Amino acid sequence: MSLRRLLLVLCLSIVSGLLAGCHRVPAEEAVRQAVAGAAQAAEAVDAGAFRNRLGEDFTGNRGEVDRRQLVDLLRLAKLRGESIHALMGPVTVEPRGDRFVATFTVTLTSGGRLLPSDMGVYRVESAWRKEGGDWVCYAATWSRPL
Numbered sequence: 001m002s003l004r005r006l007l008l009v010l011c012l013s014i015v016s017g018l019l020a021g022c023h024r025v026p027a028e029e030a031v032r033q034a035v036a037g038a039a040q041a042a043e044a045v046d047a048g049a050f051r052n053r054l055g056e057d058f059t060g061n062r063g064e065v066d067r068r069q070l071v072d073l074l075r076l077a078k079l080r081g082e083s084i085h086a087l088m089g090p091v092t093v094e095p096r097g098d099r100f101v102a103t104f105t106v107t108l109t110s111g112g113r114l115l116p117s118d119m120g121v122y123r124v125e126s127a128w129r130k131e132g133g134d135w136v137c138y139a140a141t142w143s144r145p146l
Contacts, residue, residue: 027135028093031100031128034135039086039106047074055131055138062141077110085109099129105145120144 025033034053041049051071058067077084089105107121126140 027100027130028095031093031102031135032091034128034137035091035102035104035126036088038137039088042074042084043086045074045078045082045084047071047078050074052134053137055129055136058136058138058140060140060142082110096127099127100135102126102128 038050038053041053051067054067054070056067058070060066060070074084085108087107087109089107091102091104093100093102103123103125105121105123108119110119121144122142123145124140124142126137128135128137130136
């Protein structure tokens with residue numbers, strides 16, 4: 001193979017690699033991944049990773065819970081050596097302008113005594129926006145279905 005042909009193949013390979021690297025995950029899929037990441041952080045009882053999925057102005061159940069309270073709850077569970085299990089149902093994601101609403105059911109169980117009365121099946125509606133390069137939840141409501 002001549003030097004010229006080798007350089008051409010090398011350049012084409014680099015351009016192909018750059019184009020493949022430019023592939024962006026669609027926003028809807030990125031929100032699904034963020035929801036899954038939040039669930040994984042909760043199951044790992046990883047307060048830091050969970051906090052990173054919430055906007056600083058997060059509000060839960062119309063002001064009943066804020067970001068600090070949810071993160072502190074996970075910290076307490078970690079200190080007590082408790083486990084949390086979150087079985088996610090299908091996630092529906094709908095655009096609302098440049099933001100998204102993700103709706104799903106989640107079944108929460110625990111290996112400890114911190115939240116036994118709060119365990120069970122919940123219907124969750126969460127609102128997501130992009131901050132920097134990440135999707136964060138800035139509001140959520142949850143309730144037990146009848």
